[in-house]
Amino acid sequence: MRIDLNSDLGESFGRWTLGDDAALLAIVTSANVACGFHAGDPSVLRRTCAEAARQGVVIGAQVGYRDLAGFGRRFIDVPPAELTDEVIYQIGALEAFARVAGERVRYVKPHGALYNTIVHHEEQAAAVVEAVRLYDPELPVLGLPGSVWLRRAADAGLRTIREAFADRAYTPQGTLVSRRERGALLHDPDQVAERCVRIARGEPIEAIDGSPLTIEADSICVHGDSPGAVHMAQAVAARLAAAGVDLVPFAGA
Template sequence: MRIDLNSDLGESYGNWELGDDAALLAIVTSANVACGFHAGDPTVLRRTCDQAVEDGVVIGAQVGYRDLAGFGRRFIDMDPAELTNEVLYQIGALDSFARVAGDRVRYVKPHGALYNAIVHHEEQAAAVVEAVRLYDARLPVLGLPGSVWLRLAAEAGLTVVREAFADRAYTPQGTLVPRRHPGAVLHDPSEVAERCLRMVRGEPITASDGSRLHIEAESICVHGDSPGAVRMARAVADRLSAAGVDLAAFAAPERTGLEGSRVHPDVR
């Protein structure tokens, strides 16, 4: 058995710090790094990319709505062409820091309200697919199993990676329980770790109404902004490893071999 463990990182801004990126980068295999629109600033993003490369963690662009005040968790009704351009902008910005660090952006994951919107929103899903296709059609995309986003991405020839959430409750339909609802976020590390192991083994978990639900995924997300995120991620990683599950990124990192410059060979 093999699974990727990812987390949302690079979400601090100026003097405001969110999460413990350094500790999480020592645990996860993939980092969904903010791109400056929902969170993160240039210094934070460069530091996060530098440390990800140093720790051998794969860098993904976590793209979202331009909504710093709302942390990207508010839906924005955008013109599809504008959304495509904003996603292109974000991937390119993060890719510059990843390349300076010695690697590059290796996948794309939408954030927050955009992630949830494109589970069903055809126009916005197509707009994000178009941005990835235009930037680099080799980039895998991460998303909710059964979403319009992954369906359209696959139809466009992109590699799709199904994602499960360690610390979020699910509806019977396999979507995430909205954060404003009680019980939407799970807090018990032991319970979460056992649930993740069941998902990896293909066993059912309990949905919000008590029914049994199967979640098929190649990557599991532990939110970096959740209280106790490091303890949660460590519990999940330890439980999976103890059960013989190999923790490995779905996209392999690239190394330059340039000890001094740390510049990606593609940009020399």
């Protein structure tokens, strides 16, 4: 058995520090690096890409709404053509820093509100798909299983990667519980690690209402901005290894 372990990184900005990117890059196999719209400044992006390259971690562009104040977690009704341009802009910005580090952007993952919006929003999903297709149709895209985003990406000939979340609660329908709701975030490393083993094995986990839910996933995300993120990622990686699950980047290094 094998699975990818990813984390959202490069989200500090100026004098504001978020997460321990260096520690997480020693654990994960893929790094979803912010592109400056929801988080990250040029120096942060460059440092994150350089450290990812040094650690042999695959670099992905985490694209989002232009929403620094809201950390990209607020829906913005961006016209589709404008959203396409903004996603291309973000991938290109991160690509520059990846190239300086001797690497390149190897996949695309939407962030926050954009990620959740294109689970169902046809126009915005199509706009993000078009951006990736125009920039590089060989780039894989990461998203929620069963989402409009992955369906449209597959229809456009893009390689789709199904993602599960280690530290987020799920609805019975397989979508993420809103962060505004109680119980949306999971904090017990042992509970999270065991759940990740079940996901990797294709076994059901519990939805927030206690019902069984099976999530088909090629990659598992541990959020880099969560409290105790490093300890959580260490627990997940150790438990997966003990269960005989190899951690392998889906995009290849």
